[in-house]
Amino acid sequence: MSVVHVKINGIPVEVEAGSTVLAAAKAAGVKIPTLCNQEDLKPTASCGLCIVKMEGSPKIQRACASPVQEGASYITDDPELFKARKTVIEMILSTHPAECLTCIRNQNCELQQLAAEFGIREQPFTPRVRRLPKDESSPSIITDPSKCIKCGRCVEVCQDLQGVYALEFIGRGDEVQMVPACGLNLSESPCVKCGQCAAHCPVGAIYERDDTDKVRDAIYDADKIVVANMAPSVRVAIGEGFGLPEGTVTTGKIYTALRQIGFDKVFDTNFAADLTIMEEGNELVHRLTHGGVLPLMTSCCPAWTDYMEKYYPDMIPNFSTAKSPMQMQGAVTKTYWAEKAGIDPSKIVNVAIMPCTAKKFEIGRDSNMSSSGFQDTDISITSRELIRMIKAKGIDFAHLEESDADSPIGEYTGAGTIFGNTGGVMEAAIRTAYFAVTGKELEGVEVDSVRGPEGVRTAVVDVNGLKLKVAIVSGLVNAKQVMEEVRKARAEGAEPPYHFIEVMACKGGCISGGGQPYASNDANRAARTAGLYSDDEHCAKRCSHQNPSIKKIYDEYLGAPLSEKAEELLHTTYQQRPLYK
Amino acid sequence: MSEKNELKFSDSLMSFISEWKEKPGNLIMVLHKVQGELGYISREAAERVAELLDVPLAKVWGVVTFYHFFKLTKPGKHNIAVCLGTACYLKGGDKVIEAVEQNIGIGVGQVTSDGKFSLESVRCVGCCGLAPVMTVSGEVFGKVTKDMVPGILSRFE
Numbered sequence: 001m002s003v004v005h006v007k008i009n010g011i012p013v014e015v016e017a018g019s020t021v022l023a024a025a026k027a028a029g030v031k032i033p034t035l036c037n038q039e040d041l042k043p044t045a046s047c048g049l050c051i052v053k054m055e056g057s058p059k060i061q062r063a064c065a066s067p068v069q070e071g072a073s074y075i076t077d078d079p080e081l082f083k084a085r086k087t088v089i090e091m092i093l094s095t096h097p098a099e100c101l102t103c104i105r106n107q108n109c110e111l112q113q114l115a116a117e118f119g120i121r122e123q124p125f126t127p128r129v130r131r132l133p134k135d136e137s138s139p140s141i142i143t144d145p146s147k148c149i150k151c152g153r154c155v156e157v158c159q160d161l162q163g164v165y166a167l168e169f170i171g172r173g174d175e176v177q178m179v180p181a182c183g184l185n186l187s188e189s190p191c192v193k194c195g196q197c198a199a200h201c202p203v204g205a206i207y208e209r210d211d212t213d214k215v216r217d218a219i220y221d222a223d224k225i226v227v228a229n230m231a232p233s234v235r236v237a238i239g240e241g242f243g244l245p246e247g248t249v250t251t252g253k254i255y256t257a258l259r260q261i262g263f264d265k266v267f268d269t270n271f272a273a274d275l276t277i278m279e280e281g282n283e284l285v286h287r288l289t290h291g292g293v294l295p296l297m298t299s300c301c302p303a304w305t306d307y308m309e310k311y312y313p314d315m316i317p318n319f320s321t322a323k324s325p326m327q328m329q330g331a332v333t334k335t336y337w338a339e340k341a342g343i344d345p346s347k348i349v350n351v352a353i354m355p356c357t358a359k360k361f362e363i364g365r366d367s368n369m370s371s372s373g374f375q376d377t378d379i380s381i382t383s384r385e386l387i388r389m390i391k392a393k394g395i396d397f398a399h400l401e402e403s404d405a406d407s408p409i410g411e412y413t414g415a416g417t418i419f420g421n422t423g424g425v426m427e428a429a430i431r432t433a434y435f436a437v438t439g440k441e442l443e444g445v446e447v448d449s450v451r452g453p454e455g456v457r458t459a460v461v462d463v464n465g466l467k468l469k470v471a472i473v474s475g476l477v478n479a480k481q482v483m484e485e486v487r488k489a490r491a492e493g494a495e496p497p498y499h500f501i502e503v504m505a506c507k508g509g510c511i512s513g514g515g516q517p518y519a520s521n522d523a524n525r526a527a528r529t530a531g532l533y534s535d536d537e538h539c540a541k542r543c544s545h546q547n548p549s550i551k552k553i554y555d556e557y558l559g560a561p562l563s564e565k566a567e568e569l570l571h572t573t574y575q576q577r578p579l580y581k
Numbered sequence: 582m583s584e585k586n587e588l589k590f591s592d593s594l595m596s597f598i599s600e601w602k603e604k605p606g607n608l609i610m611v612l613h614k615v616q617g618e619l620g621y622i623s624r625e626a627a628e629r630v631a632e633l634l635d636v637p638l639a640k641v642w643g644v645v646t647f648y649h650f651f652k653l654t655k656p657g658k659h660n661i662a663v664c665l666g667t668a669c670y671l672k673g674g675d676k677v678i679e680a681v682e683q684n685i686g687i688g689v690g691q692v693t694s695d696g697k698f699s700l701e702s703v704r705c706v707g708c709c710g711l712a713p714v715m716t717v718s719g720e721v722f723g724k725v726t727k728d729m730v731p732g733i734l735s736r737f738e
Contacts, residue, residue, distance in 0.1 A: 159639075168639035172647045181642030182624045190639075580628075580638065 007073040021052055021063035021074055032076050033085060033117070035092075035110060036151035037064040038200055039521040040161060040507065044152055048088050049114070052076045060084075086118050092149050094125035096203070103147070103204040108518055110202035111149060132177070137185035139364070140193035140209060140357040141514075145177050148205040154178050154197035161507060163477035164307065166191035178205075181580070188581040190310055194303035194476070194505045195357030195382075195514020208357050208515055212385050212392075218349040218378070219262040226349045227265040228258045229329045229409075232273060233355040233420030233510040234383050236531030240517040241387035242397040247527030249535050252402025257390050258353075259403065267337075268405045269352065270412030272329035273419040273428070275553070276300060277544035279570050280322040280425075281432040282561035284500055288466070293317045295471075295486060295498040298425050300324040302362035303505035303514075305574065307476050312483050313576035318501075321571040325419060326352045326359055327369055329409065330376030331569040336557045337409050338372075345374055352380040355420070355513030358505070368572040382515025411549040414445075414536030421529040422474035422509035423450045423457065426502040430461055430468070431543040438464040445542050451533075453508055453525060456481055458498070469498045475507040586632075588625040594618050598633050608636060608644055612651060621652035657692045657699035659718045659737045661685075666705035668712040673726075677713050678702060680727035684734055698734070 002017040008028040015024045020043065025032050036047040043064035050063040055073040063076070075081070093115060100106050132145040155178050158167040166189040167178050178197075180189030198206045218226045230251075239248040251268075258266045284296050299305055299320040308315050323331070329352070334345040352359060359380040363369055369376055381389075390397055405411065415431050418424030427447045434442040449459035450470060455478035461468045471482050485497045506513050508525035511532065541547055558566045590598070597614050601607040611634065615626050622645050631638040645651045663669075663678045678700075682688055685698050692699040706714050711723025715733070722733050 159637075165637035165639040168637075168643040170643060170646045181639045182627065 004068050004070045006068045006071070009076055010073070015068060018067055021061065021066045021068055022050055024068045025052075025063060025074070025076055030076055032063050033114060034064060035114065035149070035202060036153065038153050038202075040200065041153060041156045042160070044156070046151060047092075047149075049085055051081055051084055053078070053081065086120070089114050089118055089120060090124055093120065094123060094127050095129060096149060097129050097146055098127075099147075104207045104210065105204035109204060112203075130174075135179070135185045136209075137187035138191060138193060138209070138361070139187075140360045141186060141191070141195055141198055141206060142209055143179070143186065143206050144204060145179065146205075147203050148178060149203055150176055150178070151202060152178065153200045153202065154206055157196045157200045161475050161477055162192070162194060162196055162505065163311075163480060164190055164192055164194070167197060184580060190579045192303040192306040192310070192476070192505065193358035193361045193514075196506060196520075197514075198357065199512075199514045199516070199518065199520050208382050208384060209360060210385060210388075211360065211379050211381050212389050214379050215351055215381060215389065218351070221349075223347060224349045225264050225343055225347050226262070226351060227267060227333060228263045228351050228353060229267040229269040229272070229326070229333070230254060230258075230353045231269045231326065231355055231420065231510060232417045232424075232532060233513065233516070233528065234353050234386070235417075235535065236420070236511060236528045237355065237383050237516045238387060238390075238397075240519065241384075241390070244398060245527070246519065246524050247529075247531035249531050250397075251535070252404070253397060253400040254353075254386075255405055256400045256403045257393075257395050257397060260395055260400075261389055261393050263351070265406045266403075267329065267333065267410040268412055268416075269325045269329050269354075270416035270419070271405075271409045271547070271549060272325035272332070273300075273416035274413055274544035274547045274550050275328050275332070275570065276322055276325045276419075277415055277425075277428045277432050278550060278554070278561045279328075279566060280320045281429045281544070282436060283320055283322060284429060284433055285436045286562065288499060294496045295469075295501045296320055297500075298502045299572075300419065300425060301358075301504050301510075302356070302365070303358040304476065304479070304503045306358065306361070306577070307479070307505065309574055309577040310579050312479075314487070315483065316574045316576070318486070319574055321567075321573070323368070323570055323572045324359075324362065325416075326354060326377055326380065327362065327572070328570050330363075330369075331371045332409055332553065332557075334372035334374055334376055335569060336553060340408075345372060348374075349378045350376065352377050353383065353386050354380050355383050355510045355516045356380075356506075357382060357514040359515075366572075366575075371569045383513075383517060384515055387517065408549040408552060411547060412539070413544055413547045414539035414542035415544045416547070417535045417539065418532050420510045420532050422504050423452065423472045423502065424509065424532065425504075426450045426470055426472050426500065428544060429500065429502075430463070430470075432545045433468075434463050435543065435545055437466065440464075441543065453522065453529070455507070468500065471498045471501045473501065473503040474505075474509050476503075476505045479503055586625050586628055588623070588629050590615070590629060591618060598630075602634060607634060608641065609648075612641070612645060616651060621655050623653075623655070652701075654690075654692060654699075655696075658697050659699075661698055661700045661734075662703045662706070662716045663700070664704070664706050664712070664714045665702045666709065666712075668709035669705075669714055672712040674702075674713040676727050677715055677725050677730065680730040681715070681734070684730055698737075 004017045008025045011028040013028040032050045034050045045062040045065040051060045052063045053075045135143040155167045235251040239250045255266045297318045338345040363377040415428035455475045457472045511528035627641045631641045665674045
């Protein structure tokens with residue numbers, strides 16, 4: 001690594017050659033204001049907030065897109081720069097609706113934050129707000145183009161990180177909008193509902209559909225039994241909404257908060273993650289030993305499933321028929337649990353708390369999602385929605401007592417909890433598949449070769465002499481490389497390049513899902529991931545097949561993995577879907 | 582695509598596309614050619630271009646809507662272009678547009694319900710000495726006043 005020496009406001013700093021001035025300033029502990037810039041994305045230098053001066057140069061540069069020069073001395077703030085920045089913010093505000101009080105991004109809007117920091121107290125420019133209709137066609141995401149500041153982050157995310165191409169800059173200049181092609185709405189577009197556009201939007205122009213009122217209505221309905229289940233990655237993110245350090249594991253506090261909000265029973269999707277492993281792990285073993293279609297591909301991520309059905313429908317035979325944990329949890333809640341508890345399943349309202357916006361679509365994707373005879377999951381809310389509910393209830397989350405989940409569909413192992421990060425489903429499956437193949441427990445349990453933040457990771461895992469070839473993908477754009485390898489081998493009649501492929505749509509997995517508290521950056525991903533691995537380490541049982549409640553549900557109700565009953569409740573089918581309607 | 586795209590491109594258009602398929606900057610070239618043949622870029626045409634060039638439809642639509650040159654709706658039998666370039670504007674091009682709008686009952690970017698006329702504003706036709714200028718089906722009319730508009734349009738059936 002060659003290094004460059006520069007000064008930022010007189011502070012000497014050494015950075016890697018090719019670093020931007022923005023990165024050098026950060027290294028020097030100097031914050032340069034930004035708006036369009038986002039750590040996950042290539043700089044577009046569109047907003048003009050991060051302007052800096054280089055001593056000896058008459059030009060003003062944009063720090064986000066300017067590489068540092070050896071020996072240069074940069075000035076990040078002086079009266080002229082401050083004035084220019086303030087003007088940029090004032091100009092953006094002149095085209096932005098002043099509706100902060102009723103905006104979903106109130107108190108976590110990047111533009112609002114800048115306006116506060118720069119002390120904007122008046123509006124020197126004539127307001128020119130373009131009123132445009134919202135797109136409310138999607139069950140997951142709502143766009144409000146009137147609030148769009150045209151930074152283009154959503155388009156970059158949709159295309160460069162996710163490879164979905166639902167959004168594009170349509171039109172030009174003043175009239176440009178970040179929308180689908182051909183005047184279509186989101187539900188008619190290739191959108192897979194991952195919500196990464198919403199996670200990266202600096203303002204309230206793209207956001208999750210808010211279903212919290214539906215949850216409250218159910219809770220206040222005396223006839224309803226309202227039950228909750230929480231996805232793995234939610235437990236390491238909710239704390240951020242209450243000032244706890246990133247990645248803090250708050251499982252027990254969330255259970256308590258859910259009870260205080262009024263849920264009658266609090267279960268855990270991690271139980272169903274263990275159930276998923278029993279089904280999917282055995283499906284893998286079955287395919288390996290019975291000449292089934294390989295590679296097997298994971299199906300727990302609804303955005304990936306949607307993407308496959310649109311972009312890679314030829315992979316349908318490769319897809320695990322196992323439903324996602326959320327849908328398995330719903331199916332067993334309204335059958336197994338309802339029977340055990342002696343409750344009429346028609347009275348149950350099952351609420352899933354997810355890191356994910358695509359889950360709102362998944363709950364109603366087809367009739368397989370009603371395998372109990374009722375819609376298995378009634379409402380799916382995101383982590384952000386739960387944080388708002390906890391706050392609205394006036395709960396002092398940080399100081400809550402911890403409690404346990406309700407039995408028996410709330411008990412989980414470490415394998416279930418790591419479903420929330422990239423590589424976790426793979427590792428959980430390997431732990432159980434190893435046992436299924438060998439009858440012995442995997443020594444050491446942890447499978448380091450499948451851990452890590454890369455977009456594509458491959459490994460060969462030794463399962464009692466069988467060299468299990470696996471690939472792990474996160475960030476949908478990275479799926480292409482692996483899918484093309486599979487297609488190529490298939491076309492050539494060659495051995496499949498992998499036996500098992502895990503794909504999670506969002507970079508880093510569900511921990512960085514489109515419905516999580518706003519923090520799309522690698523440091524946050526690492527913290528949340530570490531939280532889940534530590535939750536795994538602290539579990540008494542770390543393999544899905546060791547979960548006593550899982551053993552019990554098979555003994556009492558399902559029979560065995562892949563049994564007729566299990567197929568009926570826990571498995572699903574796929575269909576090719578058009579990119580555009 | 583949900584329904585089968587029945588749109589057929591001509592042989593010459595198809596050979597142009599295959600000639601340009603691998604070249605950088607091909608999208609705009611191909612779209613020019615498509616508009617030359619069809620008069621505008623329909624959704625079906627954009628979808629076909631996307632498929633043939635292996636480019637996402639969103640990218641095609643982004644380009645089509647970026648350049649004013651590309652039309653999204655089928656032009657009328659006679660396309661009226663009124664110049665609003667600097668010279669024409671100063672000489673009353675906006676009044677000419679108003680007169681045309683009143684005469685045929687449509688606004689800029691629209692097509693009459695019988696499909697006879699479409700109206701667009703353009704920036705400079707290249708004969709500023711004749712300002713204000715309008716063209717109808719490519720025929721140029723100079724030093725146009727609002728009173729001349731009905732007479733000019735009546736020549737096109």
